[in-house]
Amino acid sequence: MLTKKNIQDSGFLNVEELSDNIFYIKNFLSNDDVNLFIKKIEELPETKWSILNDHHHESFHNKFYDHNDNEINKAIRNKINKVPFNLSEMSINGFNRVLRQLPGNHMEAHVDEINDQPNGAIREYAAVLYLNDSYSGGELSYVNLNLSIKPEAGSLMIFKTGPKYLHEVKTVLGNTPRYCLPAFIFSSWVDNDKV
Numbered sequence: 001m002l003t004k005k006n007i008q009d010s011g012f013l014n015v016e017e018l019s020d021n022i023f024y025i026k027n028f029l030s031n032d033d034v035n036l037f038i039k040k041i042e043e044l045p046e047t048k049w050s051i052l053n054d055h056h057h058e059s060f061h062n063k064f065y066d067h068n069d070n071e072i073n074k075a076i077r078n079k080i081n082k083v084p085f086n087l088s089e090m091s092i093n094g095f096n097r098v099l100r101q102l103p104g105n106h107m108e109a110h111v112d113e114i115n116d117q118p119n120g121a122i123r124e125y126a127a128v129l130y131l132n133d134s135y136s137g138g139e140l141s142y143v144n145l146n147l148s149i150k151p152e153a154g155s156l157m158i159f160k161t162g163p164k165y166l167h168e169v170k171t172v173l174g175n176t177p178r179y180c181l182p183a184f185i186f187s188s189w190v191d192n193d194k195v
Contacts, residue, residue: 001021001086002021002023002083002084002085002086002125002158003017004016004017004023006084006086007023007025007083007084009084010082010083010084011082012025012028012082012083014026014027018147018149019142019145019147021159021160021165022142022145022147022157022158022159022160022165023157023158023159024149024151024155024156024157025155025156025157025158026152026154026155027154027155028079028129028154028155028156029075029076029079029129029154029156030075030154031153031154033072033075033154034131034132034153034154036071036072037069037072037131038131038132038179040067040069041065041067041098041100041131041179044065048065049063049064049065049100050063050064050065051063051064062099062100062101062102062105062107063099063100063102064097064098064099064100065097065098065100066096066097067096067097067098068096073095073096076095076129076181077092077095080092080095080127080156080183083158085124085125085185089187090124090185090186090187091121091185091186092127092183092184092185092186093183093184093186094127094181094182094183094184095127095129095181095182095183096181097181097182098131098179098180098181099179099180099181099182100177100178100179101138101169101172101177101178101179102172102177103135103172103173103174103175103176103177104171104172105171105172106138106168106169106170106171106172107168107169108168109143109166109167109168110166110167110168111161111162111163111165111166111167112126112161112165112184113161113162113163121186121187122186122187123161123184123185123186124160124161124185124186124187125158125159125160125161125184125185126157126158126159126160126161126165126182126183126184126185127156127157127158127182127183127184127185128140128151128156128157128180128181128182128183129155129156129180129181129183130151130152130153130154130155130156130157130179130180131153131154131179131180131181132153132176132177132178132179133150133151133152133153134153134176135172135173135174135176135177135178136172136173136174136176137170137171137172137173137174138150138169138170138171138172138173138178139169139170140157140167140168140169141167141168141169141170142159142165142166142167143166143167143168144163144164144165144166145164145165148170158185161184
């Protein structure tokens with residue numbers, strides 16, 4: 001189980017546990033890394049942004065950009081690999097896709113728990129890396145916990161999946177989009193009948 005102490009022991013000193021299994025790590029990425037990333041994505045033409053898949057139907061107006069920036073990927077991976085998730089086998093899927101929410105857009109309440117992966121892997125944690133905080137609105141809200149936060153640029157949120165952690169993103173207001181990099185931490189599925 002991930003704890004505030006074992007996150008701090010792995011070198012992340014600015015960690016808050018906002019609720020059981022919800023961790024907020026400030027300054028996960030440096031200002032230089034964040035500024036480099038923002039500069040690159042703000043220069044992208046609209047044609048580079050797309051809806052992810054058929055699951056994200058016409059009512060979903062948030063768009064994604066799949067970046068292939070090895071420098072940024074390396075900075076993120078070097079840090080996320082230090083987080084002691086304490087899973088015997090673990091894989092990380094994400095951080096290579098930027099989620100953009102334009103003003104007027106939101107994300108409806110949902111859980112990130114999916115246990116129907118072809119290889120039997122289970123989503124244990126969700127992680128979201130925030131690239132900016134200059135937008136208005138757009139707070140991350142945990143519906144069942146009466147908890148809401150607007151993470152700072154460069155910060156990382158990590159939280160368990162499942163119904164307890166039902167969450168939504170409030171409507172982005174003003175003129176500035178909200179940019180983040182979502183990811184999921186998977187554990188390998190164990191067949192208890194074969195143990």
